[in-house]
Amino acid sequence: MCAVLPPALSRVEIMSNSIEIKNLDLNFGSIEVLQNLNLDVGKGEFLVLLGSSGCGKSTLLNCIAGLLDVTAGQIHINNKNVTWAEPSERGIGMVFQSYALYPQMTVEGNLSFGLKNAKLPKAEIADRVKRAADILQIEPLLKRKPAALSGGQRQRVAIGRALVRDVDVFLFDEPLSNLDAKLRADLRVEIKRLHQKLENTMVYVTHDQIEAMTLADRIAIMRGGKIMQLGTPDEIYGLPMNKYVADFIGSPSMNFIDGSIQNGVFTAGDLAISLTGYEFTSGEAVDGGATLGIRPEHVITGELVSHSPYCIDVEVELIEPTGSDKLIDCQVAGHLFRVRMDGQAQVSVGEVLRLGIDPARASLFDAATEVRL
Amino acid sequence: MSSARPSRLFRNKSAKIAAIPMIVTALFVFVGGTVWTIVYSFTKSGLLPRLKWVGLDQYERLWSTRKWLVSIENLAIYGFCTLVLVFVIGFILAALIDQKIRFENTIRTVILYPYALSFVVTGLVWQWILNPEFGVQKIVRSWGWESFQFDPLYTADIAIYGVLIAGLWQGSGLVMVLMLAGLRGIDQDVWKAARIDGIPAWKTYLFIVIPMMRPVFITTLVLVVTGIVKIYDLIVAQTGGGPGIATEVPAKYVYDSMFRANNLGQGFAASTMMLLTVALIVIPWAILEFGGSRNRD
Numbered sequence: 001m002c003a004v005l006p007p008a009l010s011r012v013e014i015m016s017n018s019i020e021i022k023n024l025d026l027n028f029g030s031i032e033v034l035q036n037l038n039l040d041v042g043k044g045e046f047l048v049l050l051g052s053s054g055c056g057k058s059t060l061l062n063c064i065a066g067l068l069d070v071t072a073g074q075i076h077i078n079n080k081n082v083t084w085a086e087p088s089e090r091g092i093g094m095v096f097q098s099y100a101l102y103p104q105m106t107v108e109g110n111l112s113f114g115l116k117n118a119k120l121p122k123a124e125i126a127d128r129v130k131r132a133a134d135i136l137q138i139e140p141l142l143k144r145k146p147a148a149l150s151g152g153q154r155q156r157v158a159i160g161r162a163l164v165r166d167v168d169v170f171l172f173d174e175p176l177s178n179l180d181a182k183l184r185a186d187l188r189v190e191i192k193r194l195h196q197k198l199e200n201t202m203v204y205v206t207h208d209q210i211e212a213m214t215l216a217d218r219i220a221i222m223r224g225g226k227i228m229q230l231g232t233p234d235e236i237y238g239l240p241m242n243k244y245v246a247d248f249i250g251s252p253s254m255n256f257i258d259g260s261i262q263n264g265v266f267t268a269g270d271l272a273i274s275l276t277g278y279e280f281t282s283g284e285a286v287d288g289g290a291t292l293g294i295r296p297e298h299v300i301t302g303e304l305v306s307h308s309p310y311c312i313d314v315e316v317e318l319i320e321p322t323g324s325d326k327l328i329d330c331q332v333a334g335h336l337f338r339v340r341m342d343g344q345a346q347v348s349v350g351e352v353l354r355l356g357i358d359p360a361r362a363s364l365f366d367a368a369t370e371v372r373l
Numbered sequence: 374m375s376s377a378r379p380s381r382l383f384r385n386k387s388a389k390i391a392a393i394p395m396i397v398t399a400l401f402v403f404v405g406g407t408v409w410t411i412v413y414s415f416t417k418s419g420l421l422p423r424l425k426w427v428g429l430d431q432y433e434r435l436w437s438t439r440k441w442l443v444s445i446e447n448l449a450i451y452g453f454c455t456l457v458l459v460f461v462i463g464f465i466l467a468a469l470i471d472q473k474i475r476f477e478n479t480i481r482t483v484i485l486y487p488y489a490l491s492f493v494v495t496g497l498v499w500q501w502i503l504n505p506e507f508g509v510q511k512i513v514r515s516w517g518w519e520s521f522q523f524d525p526l527y528t529a530d531i532a533i534y535g536v537l538i539a540g541l542w543q544g545s546g547l548v549m550v551l552m553l554a555g556l557r558g559i560d561q562d563v564w565k566a567a568r569i570d571g572i573p574a575w576k577t578y579l580f581i582v583i584p585m586m587r588p589v590f591i592t593t594l595v596l597v598v599t600g601i602v603k604i605y606d607l608i609v610a611q612t613g614g615g616p617g618i619a620t621e622v623p624a625k626y627v628y629d630s631m632f633r634a635n636n637l638g639q640g641f642a643a644s645t646m647m648l649l650t651v652a653l654i655v656i657p658w659a660i661l662e663f664g665g666s667r668n669r670d
Contacts, residue, residue: 067565088571100562104584113580114570161566 016079018043018169018201019064024073026056026063026225033059034225037073041203043168046195048212049205051222052248057205058173060222064203065094065171077169088114090169093162097174099154101146107157108142111164125164132163135194152183159194172204176211188214209249213237221245239363243370246293246363252327254293255337258367261290266364268292269333273310277360281372289367296327296340300356308356316351328353407648414641422637431642441643444621447533451622452601454537455544459597460590462541463548468578470549471556481553485546492543496610499539500526526612529619536611536620543607544600548593555589556582591662602651623647 019041026034033056041047049057062068064075066087074083082090101110111132115125133139136156146154155175162170172191176184192215195202206212212219213233220230221244229241240246246254259268264285266273273292275285300308314337318329321343328339328347332355339355347353364373414432417425435441466484470477487495502508505524513521525535559582567577583590605624612620614629623643631640 062565065565065569067568086571087565087569092569094566094569096562096566098560098562100560100566102563102566102581104581114572117570117572117576158566161570165570 016043017041017076018045018078019203020074020076021060021064022074022076024060024063024075025071026059026068027071032225034063037225037227039220039227039230041201044199044201046192046202046204046215046217048216048219049203049222050207050209050212050219050248052207055222056225057207057222059225061171061173061203061205064169065092066090088118091167092169092171093165093167094171094173095155095158095162095175097177099146099151099158099178101154101157101161103146106143106145107138107149107160110146110157111142111160114161115164128164128166132160135163135197136160151179152187155179155187156190159191168200170200170202172202172206174205174207177206177208184211191215209251213249221248239372240293241372243291243293243365246365250295252296252338252340254295254363255299255332255335257292257333257335257337259290259292259333260367261285261287261364261373263287266290266292266359271312271333273357273359275359275364277309277358278362278364279360280364286366286373290373291365291367291370293363293365294357294361296338298358298361299339300358301339301341301353302345305354305356308358310357310359311354312357313352313354316347316349316353319347319349410641411645411648414638414645416638418637418641420635420637427638431638432646435639435642435646440618440621441623441626443618444623444626447620448601448604448622450533451537451540451604452598454534455540455601456594456597458537458541459544459548460593462545463593464552464583466545466549467552467556470553481550485550487543488546490543492606493610495539495543496607496612499535499542500611503535503538527616529616532612532616532619536607539611540604540607544597548597551589551593551596552586555586558589559585598654602647 017040019039021037021039024034024037024039025032037060039060049060051057059068063070064077066082066085070083074081076082077090077092087094102113105113108129111129112125115128120128129142130139133142136159138153138156138160141149141153141157146157149157155178158175175191176187179187188211191202191204195215204211204215213236216233218230218232219236221228221236223244229236229245231239231241236245236249240249240254243256247256257268257271259266259271261267261275264275266275280286305311312332314330314332316328316330320327320329324343326341326343326345326347328341330337330339330353339353341347365371366373413422413424415426415428416423417427417430470481474480490498503524503526505511505522505527510521510523513523525531525538563581563585564577567581572581603624604622605628608614608620608622608625614621614625624647627640627643627647629640630636630643
């Protein structure tokens, strides 16, 4: 049992659910892609499905959209069972990574084609196109064809095509992955603004953790067709429920040290860290094999070391300056250990550095099940 | 001297030398041959080319020959029907195969297989199939439908449609394969987007997918049209131009005039007319297609 649902911690109070996924299974032949998946998305919530490629996040999104037929289970959107409904009848709009614009039509044609097909009155279509163009600031582009647009403009038109559908649920399938870094950051902010303005439900698939952290109300981290953890960005970052999530979130990733716990003390090699201050999930200390995880940015350096509960001396092996920070590689109890220091800190290779570890900011995982202790 | 920029003529020397045989072939065989043919179409050449001018006599004779008029008419019927049907059939087959069906490779091979046969074999096979004595008509009659009649190759009015059937059977496979390649090149997300927009499949094909496949359509069009204009071997193998002159085509008229009737001048005049027809179609199209885009860029 790996999929651990988070305790109802600081979750935003939600009136009713916009999307409910119940016991969803999806098989491609004999391959089980999604297994017994349950997920509720609240009204107006921004949920990000995050995971490495092949974890089933896009598959799940396609199931919600109705582009893939599920093997078992149910999908409800706005309290209506849409498990077998056509994609166009589900009240969703979707934005794709490759934009998927209709290349032979103008931007206006792209926005209005679906509406014309649904036989909406002309005035209504014109209204909706104008409103979407207003919101996304693409009025000057309406007469152009997609080939004459930049990547960012194309993606904006793709969002516009979802917008004119006047639906409550937006699905995004890695919408920013084809854009360059600068544009990605800009459009990310725009999507967040759009969400605040429209207040509709958004489900967003990405493999980029920065995107996930910045956009999401809640993040669902997926692996092998299962949700490893579902929680707010803070929960995911601060209280990872298992080693996979802890390792996946954060860059550079968390340091792990294999050892064991005995009588409230974590030992590994010549390390013996008292776990006073660590909040065990079960409320009390557990004995047995364990992995200690601590993020590079949570290792205490500099003057504050003297106040930290536990100190070790390490030799600096490698320094990676990134401008704002310096990343230090060293060895702790036979494991590679990375520390993030201030960019102004004065260190050199070979120097002995004193580090402080605070158990309150660390994470402990069961050695066998990799679940948070 | 050594620092001077080398003459443009001698840059990329090896590439230019390698291209010489092709340039010579193009100049002397294609351009030279064409000009020579046009020139001799104004002469009274019989068995051998002779420079004895007769002005437009060969053309006047050509356009008053019933066989030529029938040939032109046949080519028009055959060409128009092939063009329309081969695209419709080829595209529908490709669209059907594109539905993630089982045994796709087998079916694709079966449909493409006729294209691997020469026109001579195709012509013979369809001559037999359409033969009322032992072909389709015989089989249906033996099932008990005694009055069934299907003998296009023996009815002058519709004989060209018998040839058309064979041509379609042979040509559809290639069009299907090209169309299938085009369909596979369409981003799957476009299909998904259309489904979310609630656009029915046929409309997606008609208004989104087919316009996106324009380059494939143009390539296919060129291949199909050249195949139509030069149609000769299928006729010879299947009907020999008969019954009577019912299935004559221009290419066969040219061959017959030159090598059977020993009337080179008449054959040259006919082939010049064919060239003129093709040029009348191709040149305006080329100007539209390429000339326009040069101005735009």
